[in-house]
Amino acid sequence: xxxxxxxxxxxxxxxxxxxxxxxxxxxxxxxxxxxxxxxxxxxxxxxxxxxxxxxxxxxxxxxxxxxxxxxxxxxxxxxxxxxxxxxxxxx
Numbered sequence: 001x002x003x004x005x006x007x008x009x010x011x012x013x014x015x016x017x018x019x020x021x022x023x024x025x026x027x028x029x030x031x032x033x034x035x036x037x038x039x040x041x042x043x044x045x046x047x048x049x050x051x052x053x054x055x056x057x058x059x060x061x062x063x064x065x066x067x068x069x070x071x072x073x074x075x076x077x078x079x080x081x082x083x084x085x086x087x088x089x090x091x
Contacts, residue, residue, distance in 0.1 A: 028078040036071030039064050
């Protein structure tokens with residue numbers, strides 16, 4: 001697991017100023033299978049392309065693309081099941 005992926009494990013007591021939406025997304029992300037979570041964190045949180053992520057993780061590019069796609073799909077499903085629409089109030 002990359003260092004950034006390990007940093008996703010955030011304890012609420014250490015992050016008291018997180019917004020409710022951030023807590024919901026972090027919890028949903030934490031519930032994903034490791035492979036999907038790692039690909040998403042290394043891509044999005046680190047600001048890497050899927051090619052850069054593949055190199056960092058030592059995986060084929062197509063594997064990373066697949067994991068990112070399926071991870072996002074599962075993340076969206078989890079959030080929708082919790083009633084979250086993804087819209088920001090006031091927009």
